[in-house]
Amino acid sequence: MIDDFLLRILLAAVGIAVAAAPLGCLMIWRRMAFFGEATAHSALLGVAFALAFALPMTVMVLLAALIMSLGVARLTGRGDSADAALGVMSHGALALGLLAISALPGARIDLTSFLMGDILAVSWWDLALIWTAATLILLVGFMFRKPVVLASLDRDLARAANVDPKQIDIAIFAALALFVAVGLKIVGVLLIAAMLVIPAAAARPLATSPVNMALVAIVIATASSVSGVAVSWIFDTATGPTMASMAFAFFALSRVVQR
Numbered sequence: 001m002i003d004d005f006l007l008r009i010l011l012a013a014v015g016i017a018v019a020a021a022p023l024g025c026l027m028i029w030r031r032m033a034f035f036g037e038a039t040a041h042s043a044l045l046g047v048a049f050a051l052a053f054a055l056p057m058t059v060m061v062l063l064a065a066l067i068m069s070l071g072v073a074r075l076t077g078r079g080d081s082a083d084a085a086l087g088v089m090s091h092g093a094l095a096l097g098l099l100a101i102s103a104l105p106g107a108r109i110d111l112t113s114f115l116m117g118d119i120l121a122v123s124w125w126d127l128a129l130i131w132t133a134a135t136l137i138l139l140v141g142f143m144f145r146k147p148v149v150l151a152s153l154d155r156d157l158a159r160a161a162n163v164d165p166k167q168i169d170i171a172i173f174a175a176l177a178l179f180v181a182v183g184l185k186i187v188g189v190l191l192i193a194a195m196l197v198i199p200a201a202a203a204r205p206l207a208t209s210p211v212n213m214a215l216v217a218i219v220i221a222t223a224s225s226v227s228g229v230a231v232s233w234i235f236d237t238a239t240g241p242t243m244a245s246m247a248f249a250f251f252a253l254s255r256v257v258q259r
Contacts, residue, residue: 002022006229007193008122008123008124008127009120009122009229009239010226010229011127011131012119012122012126012127012130012186013225013226013228013229014089014133014185014222014226014240014256015133015134016130016134016186016195017218017222017224017225018134018138018184018201018218018221019133019134019137019138020179020182020196020221021199021200021203021214021221021222021250022110022137022138022141022214022217022218023036023175023176024195024196024197024198024199024200024216025200025210025213025214026152026172027197027200028197028200029062029149029152029210030129030152032086033086033149033193033201034086034090034193035086035176036176036180036196036197037086037090037192037193038068038072038089038090038093039068039069039070039072039176039177040184040190040192040193041091041093041094041181041188041189041191042064042065042067042089042093042097042180043061043064043065043097043114043180043181043184043192044093044094044096044097044100044101044114044189045064045093045097046061046062046063046099047060047101047114048100048101048104049064050155051109052100055188058129058181061181062177062178062180062181064143065176065181066173066177068093068177070170070173072085072089073169073173077089092250093258094189098111100182113188114188114189115189115190116188116191116238116239116240117184117185117186117187117188117239117242118185119185119186119187119229119239119240120239121185126185128185129140129182130182130186132183133178133181135174136175136178137178139180141175141214147161147168148168148171149210149211150163151163151165151168151169152168152172153210160195179192180189180192183195187244188240191243191244194244194247194248195221195224195225195243195247198244198247198248198250198251199217199218199220199221199247199250200213200217200222201223201251202220202247202251202254203216203217203219203254203256204254205257206254206257206258220247220250221247224243224247224249225246227246228243228244228245228247229242231246233250240249
């Protein structure tokens with residue numbers, strides 16, 4: 001028998017894994033592995049606005065992450081290199097977010113829970129939100145898998161096939177912003193990028209096609225999350241970093257298997 005507390009943690013971890021893996025594959029295909037990190041850093045600005053004006057935190061984080069995603073896309077589209085745009089926006093958003101939170105009058109805030117996550121505090125309402133987002137990301141991704149993969153791998157070929165890459169970009173940015181909004185409480189700002197990129201990178205040498213890579217990434221992300229929760233439960237370690245560490249262990253194992 002699994003008690004209610006542990007069941008909530010496991011379901012939250014698996015929900016984050018299911019949502020993160022296919023998005024991570026898209027980031028790798030587009031050679032924008034740090035895009036998730038830049039979007040995650042913007043979440044602190046959403047947290048600051050939510051606390052300052054007593055607004056729903058998930059909504060404000062979602063809005064801030066979406067604005068960040070579109071801002072990076074705008075800079076890249078105007079000629080700035082992707083790595084420069086990501087670096088500027090990522091660290092700028094992180095600095096502004098930390099500054100805004102520290103400047104809130106009379107607010108006593110544990111920044112560690114936002115930076116590293118606090119999966120132990122997850123509620124059934126949080127679970128419903130996480131699994132709604134994960135289901136939506138998977139469902140839309142599966143229904144439009146061909147144009148999404150095509151636009152991610154070859155934009156010119158996508159246009160030849162009457163697929164508008166800009167529309168696909170907006171959909172991906174919205175999905176990433178949604179993931180950041182629901183994943184902030186679980187793995188935190190600093191580890192969201194790890195759960196996005198590491199399972200997808202681990203799946204790459206084991207996959208035979210783009211869709212197969214996404215499925216393998218989901219399996220690896222889920223295994224990382226469940227094993228991370230188990231190790232954290234047994235050895236009393238921080239759950240978010242333990243999940244990311246297990247994902248790194250699976251990445252190392254995939255390279256051994258590849259050899």
